[in-house]
Amino acid sequence: xxxxxxxYQQMSQEASPPSRTVKNGAMAFLIGGSICTLGQIxxxxxxxxxxxxxxxxxxVSLSLVLLSVLLTSFGLYDRVARIAxxxxxxxxxxxxxxxxxxxxxxxxxxxxxxxxxxxxSIAGPVLVYGISAGVLYGLIYYFIR
Amino acid sequence: MNLFVLLKAFLVGGSLCxxxxxxxxxxxxxxxxxxxxxxxxxxxLGGLGIYQHLIDFAGAGATVPLTGFGALLAKGTRQxxxxxxxxxxxxxxxxxxxxxxxxxxxxxLLAGFFSRSKDKP
Numbered sequence: 410x411x412x413x414x415x416x417y418q419q420m421s422q423e424a425s426p427p428s429r430t431v432k433n434g435a436m437a438f439l440i441g442g443s444i445c446t447l448g449q450i451x452x453x454x455x456x457x458x459x460x461x462x463x464x465x466x467x468x469v470s471l472s473l474v475l476l477s478v479l480l481t482s483f484g485l486y487d488r489v490a491r492i493a494x495x496x497x498x499x500x501x502x503x504x505x506x507x508x509x510x511x512x513x514x515x516x517x518x519x520x521x522x523x524x525x526x527x528x529x530s531i532a533g534p535v536l537v538y539g540i541s542a543g544v545l546y547g548l549i550y551y552f553i554r
Numbered sequence: 555m556n557l558f559v560l561l562k563a564f565l566v567g568g569s570l571c572x573x574x575x576x577x578x579x580x581x582x583x584x585x586x587x588x589x590x591x592x593x594x595x596x597x598x599l600g601g602l603g604i605y606q607h608l609i610d611f612a613g614a615g616a617t618v619p620l621t622g623f624g625a626l627l628a629k630g631t632r633q634x635x636x637x638x639x640x641x642x643x644x645x646x647x648x649x650x651x652x653x654x655x656x657x658x659x660x661x662x663l664l665a666g667f668f669s670r671s672k673d674k675p
Contacts, residue, residue, distance in 0.1 A: 430579045437575035438568040441619070445567025446560050448614030453555050466617050470654040473618065478661040482669035495574030498585050499592060500567070500618045505658045507589075512666030524666040528659070531586045535620070536655070539593035543627035543647030546601040551635050551643055 433494050440489065441496035448473055448500075470501050477502035478509040486510070507531035563615035566608065570619040589620055596624020601632075626650050 412420075448469045455465035480486040486506045490497040497503050508528050515527035529536075574592070577583050583591070599605040605625040608616040616622050630650020634642030648655075 430576070433579055434572050434575050438572040441571025441574075442564040442568025442615075445612075445615045445618045446564040448567075448618040449560050449563035450555065452614050453559065466614075467653045469614055469617070470623075471657045474654060474658050475661060478658070478665050482665045495578055495585075495588070496568075496571045498588065499571045499574040499620055501620065501623060501654060502618075503585075504589065504620060504623070505661070508658050509662040509665040512662040513669045514671050516666045517671065524663070528662050528666070531589065532658070534586055535589050535593050535623075538590045539597060539624055539627055539651075540647050542594045542597035542624070543631045544643060546597055546628050547631040547635060547643035547646060550601070550632055551640060554635075 436492055437494045437496035437499075439496065440493035441499055444473070444497070444500045444502055473500070473502050474505040477505040481506050481509040482513065504532060504535065559613065562612045566612035566615035567618055568615075570615075570621060592620040593624040593627075596621035596626075597628045598624075600625030600628030623651060623654070 451472055452465055452469045455468055456462065460468070477486060480489075486497065486502070487510065490503075490506070497506065508531075511527045511530055512524050515523040517523065518527070570592075574588050577588055577591075578585070596605060599608075599621065605616065605621065606629075609622070609625065617626070627647040627650060630648075631642065631646035634646025634649060636642070638645070
């Protein structure tokens with residue numbers, strides 16, 4: 410195919426890291442922001458029904474987890490994640506996606522060491538370090554409060 | 555529904571995701587490491603009382619990203635210590651995040667049972 414130097418310059422510019430970083434960042438911002446906005450809509454609905462903030466907030470997380478697992482089951486979440494990058498990773502939906510996609514993928518390796526164990530290949534470290542940091546914080550808080 | 559509230563959630567939630575994307579593109583951090591970093595950062599900021607301001611401002615924009623999960627761990631730990639004393643150091647965090655974690659575990663188990671693995675593209 411005939412490429413003029415101008416075409417080539419344009420192609421290399423499009424493929425160069427800075428513009429890719431900007432595009433990835435924009436997609437992560439838009440899609441991640443949208444997931445949080447969806448959460449806020451559910452939160453507002455629950456609060457308008459008279460639910461307390463903390464309880465409503467937990468229910469928002471749970472409904473997003475449910476949505477994420479459903480989309481993962483139909484293979485849709487990973488398709489969006491390819492475009493959204495951290496936009497679908499950082500929200501709680503990304504945590505649920507990591508667990509459910511591993512559960513689906515490794516089921517063929519058995520229900521215990523496949524499904525049961527591989528479910529935690531990403532969620533496990535998050536829980537280990539999150540809970541440990543919480544306990545460390547609790548120790549400090551208990552002794553210096 | 556107050557549109558300004560939704561906009562705040564969008565901007566803050568989007569910004570937290572943008573930071574994650576910059577970490578992926580500009581550093582060698584893998585997604586798993588970023589999730590761990592976000593949770594630990596959430597515990598730290600939650601413990602220092604900083605993250606609660608962000609939650610008051612942005613609602614789900616701050617609680618839905620995994621930093622909110624970390625902040626919830628810290629908040630649960632603090633409340634449990636106030637109510638039950640030293641046992642709360644160990645029980646508070648897991649109790650507070652139990653609905654999300656148990657929900658994700660059970661639903662993932664069901665997904666593993668009922669969903670067929672798609673061929674990886």
